[in-house]
Amino acid sequence: MRTGIATGVGSWPGTDAREAAATIVGELPDLAHLPELPGRGAGSDMVGRASALLVDMQLDTTTRGYRLGPRPGALARRAFDLLRTDLDALEEAWEATGSSGTGRVVKVQAIGPLSLAAQVELMNGHRILTDSGAVRDLSESLAEGLATHAAEVGTRLGAEVVVQLDEPLVPEVLAGTLRGASVLNTVRALPEPEALHILDTVITAQPGPVLIHSCASRPPLSFLRGSAAAAVGFDVATIGTRDLDAVGELLDSGKILALGLVPTTEPTTPPTWRQLAEPGVRLVDRLGFGRRTLAERIVVTPACGLGAASLGWSRRALELTSEIAHRYADEPESLTAE
Numbered sequence: 001m002r003t004g005i006a007t008g009v010g011s012w013p014g015t016d017a018r019e020a021a022a023t024i025v026g027e028l029p030d031l032a033h034l035p036e037l038p039g040r041g042a043g044s045d046m047v048g049r050a051s052a053l054l055v056d057m058q059l060d061t062t063t064r065g066y067r068l069g070p071r072p073g074a075l076a077r078r079a080f081d082l083l084r085t086d087l088d089a090l091e092e093a094w095e096a097t098g099s100s101g102t103g104r105v106v107k108v109q110a111i112g113p114l115s116l117a118a119q120v121e122l123m124n125g126h127r128i129l130t131d132s133g134a135v136r137d138l139s140e141s142l143a144e145g146l147a148t149h150a151a152e153v154g155t156r157l158g159a160e161v162v163v164q165l166d167e168p169l170v171p172e173v174l175a176g177t178l179r180g181a182s183v184l185n186t187v188r189a190l191p192e193p194e195a196l197h198i199l200d201t202v203i204t205a206q207p208g209p210v211l212i213h214s215c216a217s218r219p220p221l222s223f224l225r226g227s228a229a230a231a232v233g234f235d236v237a238t239i240g241t242r243d244l245d246a247v248g249e250l251l252d253s254g255k256i257l258a259l260g261l262v263p264t265t266e267p268t269t270p271p272t273w274r275q276l277a278e279p280g281v282r283l284v285d286r287l288g289f290g291r292r293t294l295a296e297r298i299v300v301t302p303a304c305g306l307g308a309a310s311l312g313w314s315r316r317a318l319e320l321t322s323e324i325a326h327r328y329a330d331e332p333e334s335l336t337a338e
Contacts, residue, residue, distance in 0.1 A: 001162055001209040001230050002105065003256055004295045004329030005030035006321040009213060009233070010109040010164065011307030013314055015040045017089035025093040027318040030325075031162065031299070033107035034090050034153065038307045043079035046111045046166055047119050052079035053110055053145040057138065059120060067121035068128070087156065094157050105160045108153055110146050112165035112212065113139040113202050114173050114195055118187075125181045129173065129190070139198045143205035151207055164211045165202065165229070170195070170220045196226050203228045211258055215304040221246035225253050233258030235303040236279045248287045251297060259283075260303035262320045266313035273323040274335075280328070281335045291335065294328035 007028055012020045012035040020035040038045040043052075047066050051059035058076040060069030069076070094106075111119075117128040117135045128134045146163060154161045172178050176189025190198075203210045212224055213233035221243060224232045232250055236259050239247065250257060261276050280300070284293045300321050306314040327335065 006300045006325035007031035008033050009301055009305045011036045011038055011305030013311050017086050021089040021093040031105050043075055044082045048079050050111050051076045052083040053149055054141045055145045057141045091156050107162040107164055109164040112167035113142050113198050115167050115169040118169045118173050139201045143202040147205045161208045163206045164213055166213050168215050171216050200228045225250050231256035231258055235260035258299040258301050260301050262302040262317045264302055264304050264309055273320050277324045291332040294332040300325040
């Protein structure tokens with residue numbers, strides 16, 4: 001996986017797949033991604049899209065969210081159709097920029113198996129996470145379906161493919177703080193070795209490198225270091241002094257960091273690229289790594305998905321992300337941290 005580059009996290013505002021793909025392919029020349037448009041409703045959000053990726057499993061909707069369905073239904077068909085629309089739009093934008101067959105890299109995203117099992121219910125109303133056999137089946141289904149999806153994207157675009165797994169609920173899964181189906185039910189804490197095995201089932205099945213992204217308020221960095229992923233992404237604003245050792249251990253382990261440096265909500269005062277780049281500079285300085293780390297071990301991203309942002313700020317966020325990555329790659333020694 002290349003470093004010194006910029007990419008998006010996944011979600012994008014609006015409902016126009018072609019506009020989204022054209023913008024992202026144009027603004028992210030080094031690592032464009034397949035946009036997710038949650039504004040279109042059920043089947044297009046992070047969890048619903050999984051229904052288009054799972055093999056021999058499908059999701060349905062309930063008043064509380066999503067559950068496993070006994071047979072393919074309207075949600076599964078909608079999720080599949082929306083994914084086809086998004087892939088067609090991305091291929092169109094890709095060809096328009098002359099990127100086909102150039103070896104250019106693209107990223108696809110999917111919810112990770114732990115967060116998926118934590119959010120989707122069994123048909124009896126309990127979370128999938130409460131049934132170890134169902135969790136195993138789910139992770140294997142996702143692993144196969146996502147690998148097929150990544151391979152198709154690579155073939156259609158003539159590109160190398162990076163897979164991103166979104167795992168926002170790992171802290172709750174490991175701590176056992178998820179609510180059960182009622183106040184009398186609890187969801188047990190998943191032991192780390194078991195959770196890592198589930199995660200690696202999906203990671204090791206992918207044809208290319210995998211990035212795990214966490215938008216948790218305190219990302220589980222030490223846990224993610226033990227995974228087979230090549231890179232770990234998180235919002236820099238969520239870490240503090242107590243997390244420095246864990247970040248340093250990630251770098252020491254050989255993993256790439258995808259640093260979320262650009263806010264997903266437009267600030268009152270428009271920031272400059274230099275202001276937004278400073279937290280990354282301070283981080284490597286405090287860890288005692290050389291400034292070349294910014295060019296050699298860092299990918300720059302927005303803090304999280306941009307699905308809830310305005311279209312204007314989303315475009316500006318990608319511009320800032322690309323500018324920071326460019327400066328990290330070309331001028332790391334000249335950057336200052338105040």
